[in-house]
Amino acid sequence: MPLTGLTGSRVRERRLAAGIAQADLARAVGISASYLNLIEHNRRRIGGAVLDRLAAGLGVAPALLAEGAEGGAVQDLRAAATGAAAGAKPEVDRIDEFLGRFPGWADVLAGQYRRIGDLERMVAALNDRIGHDPHLSQALHEVLSAVSSVRSTAAILAETEDIDPDWRARFHGNLHMDSERLAVGAEALVAYLDGSEQEADTGGAAPQEELEGWLAAHGWHFAALEAGGAGAASLAGEIAQLASKAARDLASDWVRQAAADAAALPLAAFEAARAEAADPWILARKFGCDVLQVFRRVAFRPGAVEGLVLCDGAGTLLMRKPIAGFSLPRYGAACPLWPLYAALSRPMQPVAGVVEMPGFSRARFHVQAFCGVDYPAGFGGPEVRDAAMLIAPQALVAAEPALAVGTSCRICPRGGCPARRERSIVAEIAF
Amino acid sequence: MGRHVLLIEDEPNIVEAIRFILTRDGWRVSTHGDGADAVAVVQRLRPDVVILDVMLPGQLGLEVLRALRADPALAALRVMVLTAKGATRRKAWGRMCL
Structure with missing residues (x-):
């Protein structure tokens, strides 16, 4: 096989x-x-x-x-x-x-395949943008309207020989007005297109991937955010280096949240409490914070091996901190059997278990998932869900039964999976 | 066919230009600058021909055209569409509405 x-x-x-x-x-x-x-x-x-x-x-x-x-x-x-x-x-x-x-050639081929995927997504995004961008369509409409107006008025002036002087003066006035408008509209269009060119210049990486690459390069931790550190402001220069504005915004949000987590869960006290009882719920009670905050603190503390995935109410992955052996989807939806999604459908209830990834190593992980709910606009506003799954390595020989999961259907080899949503591109083996 | 035309167009200078040309050609020209109640105006004025700007903001031109074609009382009405784009795509949806 x-x-x-x-x-x-x-x-x-x-x-x-x-x-x-x-x-x-x-x-x-x-x-x-x-x-x-x-x-x-x-x-x-x-x-x-x-x-x-x-x-x-x-x-x-x-x-x-x-x-x-x-x-x-x-x-x-x-x-x-x-x-x-x-x-x-x-x-x-x-x-x-x-x-x-030919491991080298294989790398080149696989790398090019991934690059093609990235580029295809970028082309689709740009295409979508041109087709549906309300600003672009508004700016074009403005220019086209002015052009039509200039054209009809100019045609009348050029083709009507016996035009009344009053009418002629009026049309001249209209021409002047429309040409002014055309100049302004064309300028706005050029300014807009210049701006979008900068925005799109992210080398094909989605802002989320850019942020994750930046965090991974720093070991998913910044000493500056801990007590006695230089503070979040000291990272502004680093953040400014990120290629896209969207990634810079995500990075600023991440740093703000990490600083708040560090303040709520001071490192020394948190590690001491974890040594006593590592249960996230108990830790959340002890520090008077929420479970998701504890998840983040565990995964983003210095030298943490734990992986973490975050998703919103639609199940879209918002953050992926990888852990060796547990493949996370590069983009698109993840495995529907992940306990993350069980937690998403049962907010405020702890979900824990052992999961096993497919493949030769049959790597096992202990996962804990939790979904928080918030009503940012109060009683009358919409419910906003945020779910997270903390992934920790599990000793190889585990007696307890493990939930067979995967990365994402498209690259999952589990045949006969009851939750499969699309065919796999890899050879399927018995579930 | 009578010679009463209703021009539905939101650009005042284009309205002026078209009104000038059609009036000189012997047409009675009514104008209306808002797509939102354009159908009601057509039903009230009962013109012989409607010249409709399909580039009205917010897809209004398309909606007006559909509504006019959905009214059996206006079956004899001739509608000319006005567009600056002239793309095949617009022609295609224009046919779709008729």
């Missing part, structure tokens, strides 16, 4: 490339040659210590051998093959071999 057969093939490829005999590698790693042979032919699953020792023996990073590191590339290559031009016949069944033998 292509998706699961990767790690063993990679071990074999790397070993042959390094010119090491199977028996020698087996001895170095402390396993029998026949066992290594089974591994190399993908007849035995490996992980943990054996994988680490094999990686050390081959002189590569364990992540290079593990499927997790390649999973994304395999999915992107499969997707690229699906979208290939008619007549092209990519050897989909040999993706593993391609990845193993």
Whole structure:
């Protein structure tokens, strides 16, 4: 099976490339040659210590051998093959071999596939903008109206020979008025188009991705926001460097919220309380704040491994802090089985459980989800929901049953999933 | 056919230009500058021809055209649409309404 057969093939490829005999590698790693042979032919699953020792023996990073590191590339290559031009016949069944033998080219191909996706989305967004932008349509209407008026008036003046002097004076006045209007309208249009050019200049990344990239580069934490730090204002210069205005606004909001969270949950006291009882609800009670604030403080404290996803009432992901092994969708909707969405439909109730991601490693995570509700306009106003899911790594051998989830239907290999909403582009395996 | 035309157009200078041309050509020209109650004005004045600016703000031109065509009492009314765009797309929806 292509998706699961990767790690063993990679071990074999790397070993042959390094010119090491199977028996020698087996001895170095402390396993029998026949066992290594089974591994190399993908007849035995490996992980943990054996994988680490094999990686050390081959002189590569364990992540290079593990499927997790390649999973994304395999999915992107499969997707690229699906979208290939008619007549092209990519050897989909040999993706593993391609990845193993030409990892550099595979990276280039997968990277270009992702870039094409980004560009397609940008073109769609710009197209949508031209078609539906009320400002643009208003500005164009103004210019077209003035042009029509000038044209009809000028035609009358040019083509009517015996025109009455009073009428002629009147039409001249109208021409003057309309040409003024045309100049103003054209200027407004040019100013608008100049502005939109700047706005669109984000290199294809959505503002949210830009913000997440910036936060990830800082380890999702700013010492300046902690007690005794330089404060939120000291980050203004950094924020100003972000390419799009939308991303700068998102970053300002994020910093403001993180500063408020840091003030409500001072780091030392928070860590001490967590050591006593890590339950978010208990922590929220202790500090007199809400559960979502505790989630954010956990995920955005210095050196935190926990992942965090936030969504709004429509289920749209607003923030994705990744955690190794739990793939988050790059864009679009996520797996409907995520406890995040269970929490969204049951506001103010804690939802917790163990989830398992598909794939070779079957990585398990302990997740806690919660949905808060707010009425920013009071009793008469609309209900605004904000849900979050905190994702923590779970020890590999967990006795408790895990909920089988995925990333997003399009790249999920779980066959027969009752919640599937669209076909997968990867080979489906038993749920 | 009579020679009474109703011009539905919100640009005063365009109204003036068209009124000048049609009046010289012997037409009786009524004008109306607001799309919102244009249908009621047509029903009251019963002109022989309507010249309708389909570029009226807020899709009003299209709505007026639809409403005029939906009224059986106005089946004989001739409607000319006025547009600065002249795009095939506008022609297409104009046909759709007729």
